[in-house]
Amino acid sequence: MQTHFAKLIPLFFLLFSAMPVVSALEDADARTQEKEKSYSRHKVFHNLNGYTFAGGIGDYAELNQFSVIVVHKGKIVAVGDEELVTKYEGARQYDLRGQTVIPGIVDAHGHIQSLGENLVQIDLRGMNSRTAAVAKVANYAHDHQDLPWLIGRGWNQELWPDRRFPSKKDLDEVVSDRPVWLVRIDAHAGWANSKALELAEITKDTLDPPGGQIIRDSEGNPTGVLIDTAMNMVQNVMPPISDEQLRHAVNLAFEHLLELGITQVHDAGVDTRGLDLFKELSEDKRLPLRVNAMISARDPALMDLLAEGPFRDAYDRLQINSVKLYGDGALGSRGAALIEPYSDDEDNTGLLVTPEEDLMPLFGAIHQAGFQINYHAIGDRSNKLALDTFAEIFALEAEQEEAWQTDPRHRVEHAQVVRVGDIPRFLELGIIPSMQPTHATSDMNMAEDRVGSERIAGAYAWRSFLDQGSLIAAGSDFPVELANPFYGIHAAVTRQDRDNQPVEGWYPEQRMTIEEAIRSFTIDAAYAGHLESRTGSLEAGKWADFLVLSADPFQAKPENLWRIRVEQTWVAGERHFQRSH
Known part of the structure; x- marks a missing residue:
């Protein structure tokens, strides 16, 4: 009996000595699961060709390269190399397949409402003659019989052969029953037909407003072109844009x-x-x-x-x-x-x-x-x-x-x-x-x-x-x-x-x-x-506003820079644009 019990002692010893090992493995497993769980709401963008300015502005900014961005709750947690992918196991991963990433563009001077309106109005940008511009107005008028005013933008007389301002007569030939108002490309001059001038009560006797000019012919009659504050005389009688x-x-x-x-x-x-x-x-x-x-x-x-x-x-x-x-x-x-x-x-x-x-x-x-x-x-x-x-x-x-x-x-x-x-x-x-x-x-x-x-x-x-x-x-x-x-x-x-x-x-x-x-x-x-301090570069603590590009602007030939396209646009770590192919 004693001999049999003596034989069992090593077996009990082995069983009890193994228990802490199993427990340690379970603890490690739990920690890994907890770590993965803690990163599950992170986003890791990797396999990318990234550029950002860092450390300052102007001449103090340094151009840095990276291949991984880590984002959490819309902000950048880390920027670096592929080691970050391992560090943030459990995060949602985005493989960008070597594409170039730069910070989101900040346009320091634009006009949002005017852009939106321009997208649905008569677009005269690039018209290389007065005749072409008038023809586009005529076609638009034909296709939009329901509009009480015909409004457009983008003409530029400097692109026309004679480089002269247009006149109301050009427009009257194609539209005389409805007012036409066309803003010059720089938004500092407007071109009206006779109906628009009539509604604005602009005549030979109308005085130039302060800061503006009514362009006149040799007899003093308004030609239909109004400069700067004179534009308000027509714009003030136009129907206001609705909330919708x-x-x-x-x-x-x-x-x-x-x-x-x-x-x-x-x-x-x-x-x-x-x-x-x-x-x-x-x-x-x-x-x-x-x-x-x-x-x-x-x-x-x-x-x-x-x-x-x-x-x-x-x-x-x-x-x-x-x-x-x-x-x-x-x-x-x-x-x-x-x-x-x-x-x-x-x-x-x-x-x-x-x-x-x-x-x-x-x-x-x-x-x-x-x-x-x-x-x-x-x-x-x-x-x-x-x-x-x-x-x-x-x-x-x-x-x-x-x-x-x-x-x-x-x-x-x-x-x-x-x-x-x-x-x-x-x-x-x-x-x-x-x-x-x-x-x-x-x-x-x-x-x-x-x-x-x-x-x-x-x-x-x-x-x-x-x-x-x-x-x-x-x-x-x-x-x-x-x-x-x-x-x-x-x-x-x-x-x-x-x-x-x-x-x-x-x-x-x-x-x-x-x-x-x-x-x-x-x-x-x-x-x-x-x-x-919050945007403009891809640095830890800033909002994750970035672009995925079709080409690397830092390696492109200068003459091809304008051909670069945006493939994806991300704002605060959320994709707001994806180009379809």
Whole structure:
């Protein structure tokens, strides 16, 4: 009996000694399961060719490459190499098959409602003759018999053989029973038929409004073309857009922008009605991209809106902390305010849309309220006025020894034709030039005619700004230009149109590098909207706004940059666009 029991002792010993081993294995298993469970709501995007700027803005930003992004609750947890895939086991994985990824595009100057409306109106962009433009209006009128007004946009007389403004007679020949109103491509001139002029009560005796001009024939009769504030006379008698039409226009614009890879827009000039719609969409979590809405200084409720103070929602989808001020008109319609007369119109120095005496009170009110000033300036006079007024505001602030704002980041929108001597003042005063690269390649056929060979040295002068250390916030000014950001990147890098003309580029010494161009459409544009700590680059802690591209822009030939397409658009880790093949 004792012998039998003695034989069992080693067996019991083995059984009991094995129990802790089994328990340890179970614990490890449980920990693994718990770890996988904890990462189950993470998203790991891997096998990608990623680029992002990191560590700062402007010249302080470094271009980094990566192959994996980890996202949780819409924000980036980590960016790195394939080791992250193992680290985040249990996460939902997205194999991007080696495709190129860059941060979402920030368009620093666009017009969302106008874009949406433009998508359903008569599109006259690219019409190479007056005859072609009129024919398109006639066809549209035939197909839309139910519309009380025929509205369109995009004509540009500089593309026509005679390069002359059109007239009401051209339109009267095809549509005389209904009003026709066609806005020039730059939105600083309009073309009306006789019916529209009649409804607006514009006659030979009508005076030019301040900041505007009624183009007249040799006998003083209105020709049908109205410049800048004169456009309001027709637009004020047009039927207002309904709430339903406004929503439809905005949603059309959102879809279009997301397809192009634009995840954030600085909307340049939004009235109370537009702000209310954006706020409603924000509250309902139905803003599919980020909107930095600039309050229109033309809104009668401006002072009340300033009194409400800056606004930003909890998800960084909507921000209202800036005001769009209107300085002058545009170069193409000769409404840009110049110090000296136009080289091709010696009696004309352009128009100031906002009277000079109103600038200081407006700048002061906006700055003191804690809002960013975004001042539209095309001509050298308007740019100089902006800089002079900024300097005056800052001097007054210093004199009173009271900091009204610590980090205003005021901007000049367009900064298109600037006296060479005024360019350094942007850096000295801390003013951001918000510029649109495609304006240069669209305007190159007429810009030097307008300002001459001497003033052109300070026009579309990206390199001059960058070399002195200024940060450029890039945009498209859609729908003035097409919203596609790769058209803008191509124009910035080549100074050529999409036919790659001129061969050497137009004033090629002002070109950007590919790194500078993409930086100006991402982290630098985000900075210009006070959102660089949350967007603009793919870094831990920021929103996961990124694009999957058809090609690598950093490796592409410059002439092919405009051909790059967006395959996927992601905002806060959610896919909002997928190209179908």
